[in-house]
Structure formats: structure tokens, C-alpha cells
Amino acid sequence: LAKTTQPISMDSYEGQEVNITCSHNNIATNDYITWYQQFPSQGPRFIIQGYKTKVTNEVASLFIPADRKSSTLSLPRVSLSDTAVYYCLVVPDTGRRALTFGSGTRLQVQP
Amino acid sequence: DAMVIQNPRYQVTQFGKPVTLSCSQTLNHNVMYWYQQKSSQAPKLLFHYYDKDFNNEADTPDNFQSRRPNTSFCFLDIRSPGLGDAAMYLCATSSRTGSSYNEQFFGPGTRLTVL
Numbered sequence: 001l002a003k004t005t006q007p008i009s010m011d012s013y014e015g016q017e018v019n020i021t022c023s024h025n026n027i028a029t030n031d032y033i034t035w036y037q038q039f040p041s042q043g044p045r046f047i048i049q050g051y052k053t054k055v056t057n058e059v060a061s062l063f064i065p066a067d068r069k070s071s072t073l074s075l076p077r078v079s080l081s082d083t084a085v086y087y088c089l090v091v092p093d094t095g096r097r098a099l100t101f102g103s104g105t106r107l108q109v110q111p
Numbered sequence: 112d113a114m115v116i117q118n119p120r121y122q123v124t125q126f127g128k129p130v131t132l133s134c135s136q137t138l139n140h141n142v143m144y145w146y147q148q149k150s151s152q153a154p155k156l157l158f159h160y161y162d163k164d165f166n167n168e169a170d171t172p173d174n175f176q177s178r179r180p181n182t183s184f185c186f187l188d189i190r191s192p193g194l195g196d197a198a199m200y201l202c203a204t205s206s207r208t209g210s211s212y213n214e215q216f217f218g219p220g221t222r223l224t225v226l
Binding site for chain 1: 115144153154155156199201202203211212214215216217218219220222
């Protein structure tokens with residue numbers, strides 16, 4: 001499984017755009033990049049998944065360069081309720097069915 | 112709403128006293144997972160079921176067992192809880208589309224305290 005590296009913590013202010021970058025140098029051809037969000041005392045929640053280029057949904061955007069060795073989760077105009085831990089995961093398209101969580105990035109949004 | 116339900120949300124047990132945590136789902140997913148999450152750490156997979164096929168992680172202690180009597184329910188049994196087993200236990204489910212496994216849906220977790 002590809003190992004992921006992301007910043008331990010980030011601080012932001014309400015209304016700003018937040019970009020969290022994850023590196024996954026040994027990503028395999030059939031791996032997807034997936035991000036989960038976890039609030040205190042709750043289970044993780046799926047945010048977004050992509051394979052290459054850009055993916056956007058109602059919550060976030062995911063940017064993946066051509067070499068796929070890194071990815072950036074972009075949260076537009078964060079609010080206090082976006083304070084959470086964000087996990088970047090590399091997930092095989094087939095085969096292993098479970099998730100291996102890295103250390104995650106703790107995002108603190110200030111008023 | 113379809114969901115993953117965990118009971119109880121908080122469980123207190125005594126050192127060495129067996130305890131069972133339960134998980135149920137209304138999503139009709141064929142894969143169910145149990146994760147352990149200790150304070151300020153990432154979730155760690157203990158085992159998972161694909162239908163009735165049980166898959167144990169290599170480093171999951173024998174003290175942890177699981178049962179899945181039907182599609183909807185899955186149980187985590189801790190035979191002799193130690194102080195180091197105090198943690199949040201997360202249940203998750205996912206479905207399969209062709210040969211791919213889709214996103215996981217997590218329950219709210221059960222926080223286990225061992226006295």
C-alpha cells in the first residue's frame with residue numbers, strides 16, 4: 001500500500017480557502033486518492049475521491065497532477081464547522097477492501 | 112435514512128470482563144469493518160467481513176473476535192479487555208460495484224472505557 005504524508009496540523013480563518021497537500025510517492029497505477037473528514041467523537045466521513053486531474057463536488061475539490069505523486073484537497077471558504085481532521089488515503093481500485101489511515105491533518109478554523 | 116448504527120455509544124467495562132459491541136446497518140452493504148481508534152490517533156483496521164468471509168488483520172490481537180450473523184449485524188467481542196483496549200471502536204460498511212469497493216460509511220463509534 002502506498003504510504004501517505006500530510007501536514008500534522010493547519011490553521012485558517014473563516015472565509016479563507018484551505019489547501020491540504022498529501023504526498024504519495026509510490027502510488028500504483030490502479031490506486032485512487034480518497035479523502036475523509038473526521039469530527040471529534042464521530043466516525044470519518046467520505047469527502048472526495050479522484051484518479052487524476054481535478055474532481056469537484058459540493059464540499060471540496062481535489063487536484064491531482066499528472067505524475068499522481070501528490071494531491072491537494074481544496075476547501076473553499078471554510079467555516080468554523082470545517083474544524084476537523086482530514087485524512088488522505090490511497091486506495092486500490094480492486095483487491096484490498098479496507099482503508100489504511102495515515103496520521104491525518106488537524107485543521108483548526110478560527111473566527 | 113439509511114445508516115450505520117452502533118450500540119452502545121459509551122461502554123464501561125472492568126479489566127478482564129468480556130464485552131460485546133454491536134453494529135447494525137440499513138444500507139444492505141456486503142462489507143462490514145471494525146476499526147479501533149485511540150486518542151489522537153488514526154483509525155486502525157482490526158478486521159472486516161466480505162459477506163460471510165472473515166478477514167483478520169495480521170496484527171489484530173487474539174483478544175478481539177467478531178461475528179456477523181447476517182448482512183445487517185456485526186459484533187465485536189473483546190474477550191478479556193485490558194487497560195490498553197480503551198478506545199473508540201468504529202464500525203463501517205461499504206458495497207462492491209463490479210470488482211471495485213466503494214466509499215466506506217462509518218457509524219458514530221462506541222467509546223470503551225476499561226476500569
